[in-house]
Amino acid sequence: MNIDERLRAIIGGFDFPGTLAACEAINTGHINATYRLRFALPGGGARDYVLQRINTYVFKKPDEVMENIRLVTEHLSRALAARGTDPENRVLHLVPARGGGAMIEDGEGGFWRAYDFITHAHAVDRVEGPDQFREIGRAFGAFQAMLADFPIERLHDTIPRFHDTRKRLGDFERSVRSDPLGRAASVPQEVEAVRSRGEAMCRIVEMIETGEIPLRVTHNDTKINNVMLDVDTGEALCVIDLDTVMAGSALYDFGDAIRYGACTAAEDETDLSKVTLDIDLFRGFTEGFVSQTANGLTRTELENLPLGALVMTYENGLRFLADYLDGDVYFHVDWPEHNLARARCQLKLLSEMEKRRSEMDAITRRLIDKYTGG
Ligand code: GN1
Ligand code: MG
16 A cells, blocks of 8 residues: 555554555545545454544634534434434544544644544435435434534634625625636626625525524535435435534525535536426425424524525535635635536526525425424
């Protein structure tokens, strides 16, 4: 096995058992560098782990990220145990560093952490059908429900105002103005698509400010590939990628999952005619999510779940476009116009959702009634 000496030194800093037998890069996320490690155990057999370098451009205070993760995973373990479920393989479990703590600094400004690999499980990048998406909805709904009694004030805001649409819009206008690569002139329609919806899309922030909806512990990055599914049964075993766990709105978690999972195309599809909302997938996820949260979320939250889908689609479109204008400094890109392709795709999906908004609302209301007995 041919691995970098620096990586080998990092691996040696964690309390892994046995000897390193395999190391493979996993390239799905846009933010952190991730590896899957396999260790051969002294008595035979092997165990797998995930090793990650935290992106410190994105996460300025990695120690606060790790503290949030520790608190939340401990709480989830207790909540599962209280439900009579063994937390083993169902909650992320951090591997301690040999020097104490859960992180290793690499001397080049990098911070590393490791988890037990969730066994007998895989993550999918595209939803296979409504049943699978319902199961993923249940997982994110249960995640929300199990954290309902978490003392939210203990969480750090690891990326301040992460889903604050108003702040995002301010940042966006700054990118348009500074336009370091002179790209703004070539995307007037996209810029207008963002501007024209600005006010309407700030509605969730406004509802939080007025107290119409509460802040809750939220995952904030609920793409389908952040749920590990049992390879045989398809059961959702564990919600992963807890870096952005913070105080937020349940509408964001619902919405981001729909944005990504209920779209008929990939997040960076360049043929926009393929990009629309799959309403059956929407129904599937909504059923799973509402089945777990109907009695925990308020009526206003539940009824506004579809708004969350629109706002998260808008927010990602805006962020991808802003990063294109900034020169691709935030999201990892595979080709020069990658962020622009992503932005166009999100804006197309948003306009499709706008057309089907009343249908989304009606489906959601029926499911709320079904699960609240209303
Ligand atoms: C980033 O790295 P990944 O794929 O988990 C981003 C999310 C975006 C998403 C778009 C910390 O998530 O907010 O919605 O890309 N994460 C961060 O695919 O900015
Ligand atoms: Mg992530």
